[in-house]
Amino acid sequence: xxxxxxxxxxxxxxxxxxxxxxxxxxxxxxxxxxxxxxxxxxxxxxxxxxxxxxxxxxxxxxxxxxxxxxxxxxxxxxxxxxxxxxxxxxxxxxxxxxxxxxxxxxxxxxxxxxxxxxxxxxxxxxxxxxxxxxxxxxxxxxxxxxxxxxxxxxxxxxxxxxxxxxxxxxxxxxxxxxxxxxxxxxxxxxxxxxxxxxxxxxxxxxxxxxxxxxxxxxxxxxxxxxxxxxxxxxxxxxxxxxxxxxxxxxxxxxxxxxxxxxxxxxxxxxxxxxxxxxxxxxxxxxxxxxxxxxxxxxxxxxxxxxxxxxxxxxxxxxxxxxxxxxxxxxxxxxxxxxxxxxxxxxxxxxxxxxxxxxxxxxxxxxxxxxxxxxxxxxxxxxxxxxxxxxxxxxxxxxxxxxxxxxxxxx
Numbered sequence: 001x002x003x004x005x006x007x008x009x010x011x012x013x014x015x016x017x018x019x020x021x022x023x024x025x026x027x028x029x030x031x032x033x034x035x036x037x038x039x040x041x042x043x044x045x046x047x048x049x050x051x052x053x054x055x056x057x058x059x060x061x062x063x064x065x066x067x068x069x070x071x072x073x074x075x076x077x078x079x080x081x082x083x084x085x086x087x088x089x090x091x092x093x094x095x096x097x098x099x100x101x102x103x104x105x106x107x108x109x110x111x112x113x114x115x116x117x118x119x120x121x122x123x124x125x126x127x128x129x130x131x132x133x134x135x136x137x138x139x140x141x142x143x144x145x146x147x148x149x150x151x152x153x154x155x156x157x158x159x160x161x162x163x164x165x166x167x168x169x170x171x172x173x174x175x176x177x178x179x180x181x182x183x184x185x186x187x188x189x190x191x192x193x194x195x196x197x198x199x200x201x202x203x204x205x206x207x208x209x210x211x212x213x214x215x216x217x218x219x220x221x222x223x224x225x226x227x228x229x230x231x232x233x234x235x236x237x238x239x240x241x242x243x244x245x246x247x248x249x250x251x252x253x254x255x256x257x258x259x260x261x262x263x264x265x266x267x268x269x270x271x272x273x274x275x276x277x278x279x280x281x282x283x284x285x286x287x288x289x290x291x292x293x294x295x296x297x298x299x300x301x302x303x304x305x306x307x308x309x310x311x312x313x314x315x316x317x318x319x320x321x322x323x324x325x326x327x328x329x330x331x332x333x334x335x336x337x338x339x340x341x342x343x344x345x346x347x348x349x350x351x352x353x354x355x356x357x358x359x360x361x362x363x364x365x366x367x368x369x370x371x372x373x374x375x376x377x378x379x380x381x382x383x384x385x386x387x388x389x390x391x392x393x394x395x396x397x398x399x400x401x402x403x404x405x406x407x408x409x410x
Contacts, residue, residue, distance in 0.1 A: 010045070011049040019106070021038070022112040022115065023112075028060075031053075032053055065133075069130075072137075076137075078091060084139060092405070096156065100160060100188060103164050110161070128143060155371065158371055159191070159192055159370075160192075163184075196295075203300060211300055214291075215288055215301055217284060217309055217312065226252050227252060231248070245269075248266075248269060281309050281316075285305050289302065300394075302368055307393070310372070375397075
């Protein structure tokens with residue numbers, strides 16, 4: 001008797017479950033034991049296919065890049081042509097739709113992408129190089145215009161990440177997402193192309209200068225606790241993983257046993273420092289925006305204030321990444337920290353942009369904050385400081401929020 005049983009592809013099952021674990025943990029910090037349990041094999045069986053976890057991650061990266069590259073291969077997109085042509089809405093819509101669909105139909109791929117090394121300093125160059133290596137046609141002229149197109153590409157990429165993450169979070173929490181996948185994709189496409197589309201107000205250069213002055217920040221060292229100073233020093237020298245109870249106790253000149261009377265463990269210590277930062281920046285934003293008159297001034301002032309704050313304390317974003325990867329309830333912390341600000345701006349936002357793109361006021365400002373904050377992670381502090389000398393990136397992001405990437409408006 002001939003058996004028509006299909007041979008099991010264990011290697012593909014390992015890869016599939018690894019991606020799913022990335023989605024569930026929001027990082028690539030899963031263990032091989034977890035993968036083995038999900039596949040239904042022993043941990044040692046994994047080593048028949050992958051030498052170690054690093055080898056598995058490398059293969060996952062190849063799988064991700066190959067599948068992502070397939071979205072653009074075999075077609076003559078604007079970035080492939082010589083001379084370089086303008087991207088029209090139909091083509092832009094097709095590209096964004098494919099990217100959104102790719103992440104929506106491949107669970108865990110987005111979180112794996114966010115954990116990849118391409119999401120840190122030099123993302124543009126490394127990702128473009130990876131796409132070319134995978135067979136995507138990208139013209140040298142397009143690459144040469146890197147600085148000119150960077151902000152539009154960044155605006156689209158970070159917005160896609162933000163809205164997909166928010167939608168996925170709502171699904172995981174079994175909250176109603178409100179609209180279908182197709183409606184969701186169309187909303188994102190239109191927002192990226194047109195911006196919020198509010199042309200009621202135009203900020204003059206004079207008013208921008210006034211808001212620039214208003215958004216300046218001077219941090220007083222004496223307001224910070226000895227714990228925060230210790231944390232900042234340790235973080236700067238060793239990074240987030242180097243923040244240990246031993247180093248904290250040494251910096252604040254306390255015995256480890258005494259330190260536990262303030263914090264239960266290292267995780268609580270870092271979380272407390274982060275909550276303190278959220279509270280500080282929330283209060284600053286509320287203070288800076290009390291006298292703004294319209295939605296444009298509100299957006300501009302928030303971007304400016306966050307830019308100034310994060311340039312002074314770039315490590316706050318790294319703590320944010322750590323908090324989210326360790327699955328702390330950051331969303332509640334963030335919303336509570338901004339409750340006063342949200343309440344005071346709700347009427348202004350709903351009156352001027354309504355619910356065209358955003359289901360809540362917090363989702364709108366979460367988007368604005370992500371555009372401002374993630375740039376530091378993508379480029380790194382040093383490169384961002386170099387960029388600041390050439391380009392007022394807060395103003396560039398403000399114009400993209402207002403008018404989108406539609407070149408007809410230039």
